[in-house]
Amino acid sequence: MIRDELARLIKDGYNALGELEFAESSDGYLLYHSADRNSLPEARVHHSIEDARQIAKYDSSGTYRPLKGAPDLPRGWLIELTDIDALKRALDYFYPGAISTWLALQAGTAHPVCLRQTLNRQTGMYRVTRKLTDDQARNLVTEACRSDGRCLRTILWGIEENQPPDFLPSSKSDPTFDQTGQKRAALPFLCLEACNLLVATARTAVKNSPR
Amino acid sequence: MPNKSRSSLVLVGHGSTLNPDSSAPTFQHADEIVRRGRFAEVYCSFWKEEPSLREVLRMVEGDDIYVVPNFISEGYFTEIVIPRELELAGPVTHRSGKIIKYCEPVGNDPRMVDLLLHRARDVAPNVPPEETSLLIVGHGTSLNEKSAEAAQSQARAIREKGSYAEVSEAYMEEAPFIADWRKNTSQPNVVVVPFFIADGLHSYQDIPVLLGIESAPTAAASQQEVFRRNPYHLDGRALYYASAIGTEPLMADVILDTVDRFDRKHPYDPAA
Numbered sequence: 001m002i003r004d005e006l007a008r009l010i011k012d013g014y015n016a017l018g019e020l021e022f023a024e025s026s027d028g029y030l031l032y033h034s035a036d037r038n039s040l041p042e043a044r045v046h047h048s049i050e051d052a053r054q055i056a057k058y059d060s061s062g063t064y065r066p067l068k069g070a071p072d073l074p075r076g077w078l079i080e081l082t083d084i085d086a087l088k089r090a091l092d093y094f095y096p097g098a099i100s101t102w103l104a105l106q107a108g109t110a111h112p113v114c115l116r117q118t119l120n121r122q123t124g125m126y127r128v129t130r131k132l133t134d135d136q137a138r139n140l141v142t143e144a145c146r147s148d149g150r151c152l153r154t155i156l157w158g159i160e161e162n163q164p165p166d167f168l169p170s171s172k173s174d175p176t177f178d179q180t181g182q183k184r185a186a187l188p189f190l191c192l193e194a195c196n197l198l199v200a201t202a203r204t205a206v207k208n209s210p211r
Numbered sequence: 212m213p214n215k216s217r218s219s220l221v222l223v224g225h226g227s228t229l230n231p232d233s234s235a236p237t238f239q240h241a242d243e244i245v246r247r248g249r250f251a252e253v254y255c256s257f258w259k260e261e262p263s264l265r266e267v268l269r270m271v272e273g274d275d276i277y278v279v280p281n282f283i284s285e286g287y288f289t290e291i292v293i294p295r296e297l298e299l300a301g302p303v304t305h306r307s308g309k310i311i312k313y314c315e316p317v318g319n320d321p322r323m324v325d326l327l328l329h330r331a332r333d334v335a336p337n338v339p340p341e342e343t344s345l346l347i348v349g350h351g352t353s354l355n356e357k358s359a360e361a362a363q364s365q366a367r368a369i370r371e372k373g374s375y376a377e378v379s380e381a382y383m384e385e386a387p388f389i390a391d392w393r394k395n396t397s398q399p400n401v402v403v404v405p406f407f408i409a410d411g412l413h414s415y416q417d418i419p420v421l422l423g424i425e426s427a428p429t430a431a432a433s434q435q436e437v438f439r440r441n442p443y444h445l446d447g448r449a450l451y452y453a454s455a456i457g458t459e460p461l462m463a464d465v466i467l468d469t470v471d472r473f474d475r476k477h478p479y480d481p482a483a
Contacts, residue, residue, distance in 0.1 A: 004271060050242065057231055065430075066228035068261045092270065096262035100269045109307065110269055123291055192266070196259050197228055 001098050003088045009099075009187060010084075016178070016186040018095050018152045019073045028082040031090055033075045034182065043078035048188055049086050052079060052093040068096055069189060070149035071180065098189045102175070105156075105190060112157040113193040115141070122199060129202040134159055136205050138167040144201050147172060147179040153191035154179060154210070215470065219273035220250040222296065222466065223293055224281045224408065226257030232432050233411035234260055237281045243463035250277075258288065264296035274309040277470050282320035283408050283457060284361030287352060302477055314473040317457070318361055318406070320465045324368045326456055331402045333377075334441060334453040344377040344396035345369065348389050348418060349406045351382025359385055362406045380406075383413060388419045389421040393446060400442075401450045408457030415455075424452060 015021055021034040031052070036043055046055075059065055059072040073094070081087045091099065104110035115137055119129040132140070137159050145151050146167075154175050158165045164173065173176040175188035194202075222241050227233035234257055240251045245312065256267035278297065280289045293299070304311040331345055343378070347369070349362030362380045370378040376398050381389040392401065403422065405414035416428040424443040431437060432454075442449040 002270075050238075052237065062434075064231040066260060092262075097266040098271045101266060104269045112440070113265075121295060123295075124287060195261070195263060199229065 002103060003084045004100055005103055005210040006088050006091075007084045014185045014187050016182075016184040017091055017098055018186075018189050019071060019180060020091070020186070022087060022091075025080070027080065029080075029084070029087040030075065031079040031081060031087065032165075033073055034180070034184070035074050036078070036164075040078055043076055046077060046079045049079075049081070049089045049093070051077075055079075056094045061210055067151060067195075068094065069153045069191075071147070071149065071152050095189050098187060101190050101192060102188050105192070110192060114157050114161045114163065115159050115194050117161065118194045118199065119202060121162065126199050126203055127132075128206050129199055131206050134203045136209070137202070140201060140205055141165070141198070142168060144198055145172075147181075151191075152179040153189050155191045157191070157193060215250050215277075215329075216248070217273065218250055218275040218277060219271045220244065220253045220466075220470070221267055221271060221276060221278045222253070222255045222281050223278060224255060224260075225288065225411075226260030227411055228259050230409075230412040230416070230431050231434075232415065233409045235433070235453070236409050236462065239458070239460075240281065240463045240466055243460070244466065247463075249467065258292060258296075258355050264293060267299065267359060268309075268311070276282055276309060276311045277312045277314060277473065278311060278467050279469050280316040280410060281408055281457070281462075281466070282316040283349070283406055284358050285316055285319065286355040286358040286361075287314045290355065290357075297453050302473070312473055312477065314469045317408075317462060317469055320468055320472075322461075322465060322468070323456070324365055324372075326459050326461055326465070327365055327404055327406070328369060328374075329461075330404050330453045330456055330459060334404070335400065335402045335451040338400045338451070340375045340451070342398055343375055343400040343402055344379065344398040345375040346392060346396060346403045346413075347378070347380045347406050348403055349382050350413060351385035353385065365406060377415065383417065383421065390423075392422060393448075399448055401448055402453070403450065405455045405457040406454045410455050410458060419452065422450065422452065424450060 018065055021033055022031045053075055061076040079090055079122055081090055122129050145155060155165050155173050178184050178186040222237050224237035237255050241255050245253050251273050254267055255269055256262050256264050280293055282289050299313050302313050337463055345364050351359040359382055366378050366380040379395060381387045381417045383389060387395050407414040410432040416453045419425040420428055423445055439452055441451045
């Protein structure tokens, strides 16, 4: 079970994921924004797993966060969770599938999919994205996926098949690197394939290209 | 419904990168099904939100998986996008020791007609149906003709019941267009029910502009104090605009019925 693997990882010393940190408590687990680690007594306490979903939905200004990896989670909250299953489910609301994706990659049941393959299978309004040039693709990914301000996922796919994302800073494709730059014992939040937001951005780039 | 306590359920919604309310009904119905304890695990997945269709099956731990599209009709998404992204072989896919059962979209459920009528009565409780045009509004798209057919068949079924003076359908992206409701309806009262899953970008923000009850798209439903100030008096008519049919709490039952219908249509074959 994924929750058992998570428990093992916590025993191994992992205590962070993206902007989050978690800790064992006498009643289960605490989950909070890492920037609040020294001010937890002032945080608003939640007990429901579903509150995680609501917290992850808006940034501190109340603006909708469509990209879960964006480094703009609101602060000032603390979720008290009763057991490891609740922690796993809450983490999945903040960073969907982060733990299962990492485990699947290690087990060899999941593999990165290159950008070209993702774009070439698009249909409808996104079919046009297959016209994205390699140069456009490299610029787009470098800008739209960068960890400082855009997305905290670690990118494992390249533009073409069997190509590493060597156009990115090496830390951006290093699963052992804490993408927040804090050097914590962070569980990786991997990106195995371009998301729909990036595909939509690719569409805009192609549409705006000089003909 | 048969016991599914060893099975997993994946609800697939469209989601939105612009509107925070698009995914809300999918989560709402998933929460209700979790509360009832009918499945070992329940996950939501979205085309435009996370977890994406590409990652959700990695999250599922069981090996008997029902995938239910929380979509209002068969069409481009249920026939092309979802099967492609989940790499499905058809209604039943065997992969790595798992069996993935791809159900029909929730909008196909026979009880949608009753839900629409319930919604229409709810939004305009004191309005006599014999002086009312009921307008079922859908998306409609040139990408797939089934999108419009769904709203059409609901309107036809309600028309056959004969309770409303007039029942018609209208679409955002194909004729008859929603913006033409004034000439396509004849009664002093017009009740408009969106045949949509969520009070998202289309049904909450775009369609009110097409109807003329808003001059420009408003903020999202969840960011408004009042949902709607029905009725709207336009050109001597009273127009009532309901929230999307997919937000109806009974949709959790529709999802469970959809799984049940899949099992009846595709009985277990131990030789498969």
